[in-house]
Amino acid sequence: MARSVHDSAPNEYARVLRGLPALHPDGTRVGEYEQQRMFMMASFISAAVDHHSADWTDYTSASSPYLPLTVSSRSYSAPDAHVPAYMLANARGPIPDERLAAAVRAALPLTTDIFARPSLGLPEMGVWSCADCDYIADPWNLDVDERVVLADYLGVGDDSGVKLFDGGVVRIDLANPWLFMRVMDCLGWTHYANHLRAECIIFWFPSPVSAYKSAPGLWWDEDALGRRQAFKPLRYEIEALEKTGQYQFRMWKAKKMLSIAKQGIRAARYHLTRWRRNAVSARVTLVCDMFDAGRDIVDTGRALVARMDDEGSDPERLRWQESRDTHRALRREWEGRREVWSSMYLGV
Structure with a gap:
């Protein structure tokens, strides 16, 4: 059973809290100065051992330091868990942007997948041919342009x-079959890049120097779009879409950072709250022990002041207070950033 300060306290404790005069053992009233001291200390003790936690600073009734999990169809262990949901929602096929996909189809109508490694479809003799033109990459007889391309990546020499x-x-040297395949990839992808350049598209791919650590990619050549009058409306549309995409990404980032701040504040x-409850329990124990030992209100109050x-x-308290203040500052910062970014996007 929890100990009660009122059960252990002397009779004067309850009297002074009610505003009644304290009495000496012989029944006479204590002096006004002593009465004030006892009233102040009794009030302090009463406040210090208050278990009404709802009035505490930073009180929370949460039973866990963690925010409840939200319902989601995506797992945090999924390979695309780091990708914003709005990007995944807009992804349709290997080229999510329909305008870009249409331009790729216009440049390479018979090529089904420009991102696939050209070396994976090589016939027995290793000669690669473009499905959309009469270009052939013959590893047994490289022309001058092909030599220049490979020299840019691999240099010259043995x-x-x-x-x-x-x-x-x-x-092409057959001593290293993996390098042979990467060289054929380089020639095929370089040829695709030449086709796509006519549609104002930049196509990039990993270097053949070493094993691939990234996949090919493409995007609009904005300089080329600006130089060609027929493509200017498309450029304006792309700029508007990029502005929207930038805003969406910023809002997603702000949402993530605010979520981190919210989680940190909750945990702190x-x-x-748990530390405060333990501290109050320890204060109650101290006060009860001193009252049970016959110590008066003033001495007990002084001991409680020293403990507090x-x-x-x-x-432990300082660590969690610092964590609370840090995450509050983080929340203020990202709320401000979100407001600024919204104003920039809306033009206000």
Whole structure:
């Protein structure tokens, strides 16, 4: 059973709290100064051991320091868990932007997947051909343009992936089959890039120097769009879409940061509430022990003041107060950023 301060306190404790005069053992009233001291200390003790936690600073009734999980169809362990949901919602096929996909189809109508490695579809002799034109990449006889392309990536010399044979014939070195396939990828993707350049599209792909760590990608060549009069309306539309996309990404980022701040504040308040409850229980124990030992109200109050001074420098309390203040500052910062970004997007 929890101990009660009122059960352990002397009779004067309840009297002075009700505004009644305290009495000496012989029944006479104490002096006015002593009465004020006892009233102040009794009021202080009563406030210090108050269990009415709803009035505490940073009080929370949460039973856990963590925010409840929201219903979601996506797992945090999914490979696309880091991608904003609005991006996934707009993703349709390998090229999510329909205008970009249409331009790719116009440039390479017979090519089904420009991102696929050209080397994966090589015939037995290793000769790669473009489905949309008569270009052929022959690894047994590289032309001058192909040599220049490979030299840009691999340099020149014995370890460049190509070899010079009699008659001036340059072939891809077969000593490293993985490099051979990457070189054929490079030639095929370079050819695709030439097709796409006519539609004002930049196509990039990983270097053949080493194993791939990224996939090919493409986007509009904004400089080319600006130079060609027929493409200017498209450029204006793309700029508007990019502005919207930038705003959406900023709002997504702000939402994530505010969620982190909210979680941090909740955790700090939870731990501060728990610390406060433990501190109040320890204060009650101290006060009851002193009253049971026959100590008066003033001495007990002084001991309680000293204890609460020590609580002010408690490492656990300071740690969670700092965490609370840090996450509150984070929340203010990102609320401000969100407001500024919204104003920029709306033009107000």
